Amino acid sequence: MIKAPNIILVGPMGAGKTTIGRLLSQSLGREFYDSDRIIEENAGADIPWIFEKEGEDGFRKRETHALECMLHNQESVVLATGGGIVMREENRELLIKSDALVVYLYASVSQQLHRTSKSNHRPLLQTSDPRATLTALFKVRDPLYREVATLVVETDSRHPKSVANKALEAIKRHLKSESKTQNANVNG
Ligand SMILES: Nc1ncnc2c1ncn2[C@@H]1O[C@H](COP(=O)(O)OP(=O)(O)OP(=O)(O)O)[C@@H](O)[C@H]1O
Ligand SMILES: O=C(O)C1=C[C@@H](O)[C@@H](O)[C@H](O)C1
Numbered sequence: 478m479i480k481a482p483n484i485i486l487v488g489p490m491g492a493g494k495t496t497i498g499r500l501l502s503q504s505l506g507r508e509f510y511d512s513d514r515i516i517e518e519n520a521g522a523d524i525p526w527i528f529e530k531e532g533e534d535g536f537r538k539r540e541t542h543a544l545e546c547m548l549h550n551q552e553s554v555v556l557a558t559g560g561g562i563v564m565r566e567e568n569r570e571l572l573i574k575s576d577a578l579v580v581y582l583y584a585s586v587s588q589q590l591h592r593t594s595k596s597n598h599r600p601l602l603q604t605s606d607p608r609a610t611l612t613a614l615f616k617v618r619d620p621l622y623r624e625v626a627t628l629v630v631e632t633d634s635r636h637p638k639s640v641a642n643k644a645l646e647a648i649k650r651h652l653k654s655e656s657k658t659q660n661a662n663v664n665g
């Protein structure tokens with residue numbers, strides 16, 4: 478039997494990857510994973526601790542390992558990634574070469590700022606000017622999210638449930654059009 482593709486969510490901090498990923502997994506009846514949680518479980522420590530002791534580079538190595546493990550998983554899952562997963566070329570290649578359906582959850586910098594302001598668990602945002610940090614990260618990362626994405630879903634001014642429904646519709650449409658193309662190829 479052909480395995481349904483993994484669904485992998487990418488996008489900036491505060492785009493809602495964890496929130497929307499969980500909702501999508503419930504709708505699809507699939508297991509939900511979050512690379513940030515996998516990294517924390519494997520390390521037995523939280524992300525701020527990993528950044529402090531191993532630096533961002535140490536964290537990124539752990540992130541690549543978590544992504545590789547998830548892509549080798551036998552079951553079809555929904556995976557929320559960390560906002561910086563696209564920073565390593567190795568990760569981008571893994572995402573592009575996999576048969577996963579990669580969804581870029583787009584959020585404006587203002588929304589990212591608003592949604593991340595209640596938590597101090599993101600080491601990269603512990604700066605004097607988080608808006609400037611998010612703006613600089615977005616400039617570098619937005620083209621990289623687009624490079625790996627199969628679909629882009631806008632999340633501004635939308636309730637999480639509405640974003641999840643919109644993503645689900647886009648995923649179903651994409652899978653339907655892909656299966657039509659495959660049938661056309663098989664039938665000549
Ligand atoms: N569409 C939305 N509308 C309003 N609030 C949202 C929406 N999506 C997520 N949120 C809220 O924004 C916050 C951040 O969301 P979440 O943790 O899912 O982001 P993330 O993309 O996983 O970030 P990170 O890259 O840091 O893991 C949460 O408090 C969540 O409830
Ligand atoms: O955008 C980023 O680089 C990060 C996002 C979070 O999900 C975590 O992966 C970590 O805080 C780094």
Ligand SMILES: [Mg+2]
Nearest residue numbers: 494495513557
């Ligand atoms: Mg998250």
